[in-house]
Amino acid sequence: MTYRFADLKAACQADWQAYCEHDFVTRLGAGTLAPDAFRHYLQQDYLFLVHFARAYALAAYKSRTLAELRQAYDALRTILDVELDLHVGYCHEWGISEADLATLPEARATLAYTRYVLDTGSRGDLLDLHVALAPCLIGYGEIANWLNAQSFTHHEGNPYADWIAMYASDEFQQAMHAETAWLDERLATLDASRFDQLVTIFRDATRLEIDFWQMGLDQST
Numbered sequence: 001m002t003y004r005f006a007d008l009k010a011a012c013q014a015d016w017q018a019y020c021e022h023d024f025v026t027r028l029g030a031g032t033l034a035p036d037a038f039r040h041y042l043q044q045d046y047l048f049l050v051h052f053a054r055a056y057a058l059a060a061y062k063s064r065t066l067a068e069l070r071q072a073y074d075a076l077r078t079i080l081d082v083e084l085d086l087h088v089g090y091c092h093e094w095g096i097s098e099a100d101l102a103t104l105p106e107a108r109a110t111l112a113y114t115r116y117v118l119d120t121g122s123r124g125d126l127l128d129l130h131v132a133l134a135p136c137l138i139g140y141g142e143i144a145n146w147l148n149a150q151s152f153t154h155h156e157g158n159p160y161a162d163w164i165a166m167y168a169s170d171e172f173q174q175a176m177h178a179e180t181a182w183l184d185e186r187l188a189t190l191d192a193s194r195f196d197q198l199v200t201i202f203r204d205a206t207r208l209e210i211d212f213w214q215m216g217l218d219q220s221t
């Protein structure tokens, strides 16, 4: 059998759907999410993105070729210069200053997810690390597309419209497609036992994304 990224999702179908169609997501689309829940999510997501950037620094360290090194470098630069910059600006609009962000305590869901990704990358190889990062990069792109296709999603006057637009943007969508293509190429060479190892990583990371949404909804720390 020749594996593709779609096979990872199919192996974790229920978890993937619970992540992509979580209540936090549907309320974002409908514009009914409690502002305090979104604010809490934004704060924790800042911490998440800092560790996400570190994960790409780890990807650089794990690289074996110049192409892999460049891929990690480009991703790290995009997170720092685009996603984190946009995020800090977005936090500002929601009344959260950079000084607040610098002193935030880390919620347990943030700690669990980010350290899981870093640990998976530390003990495994570059593919393990990319699979642990896939729910993040590919998931948010799919979520934005799914929201844009739902009749309950409001674009006019929705306070979360900018957030959806950020992940539906050409830049983010291109990064998502490039990552899917990279994974398709790597997964195609694997045997069943290696693929099963990666399913475990992908499922764990997807479940940790679900917990991250829930942390936002519950405003848990």
Ligand SMILES: Cc1ncc(CN)c(N)n1
Binding pocket: 045, 048, 049, 135, 136, 137, 140, 209, 212
């Ligand atoms: C928790 C989480 N997962 C994914 C993304 C998209 N990079 C994000 N900003 N935050």
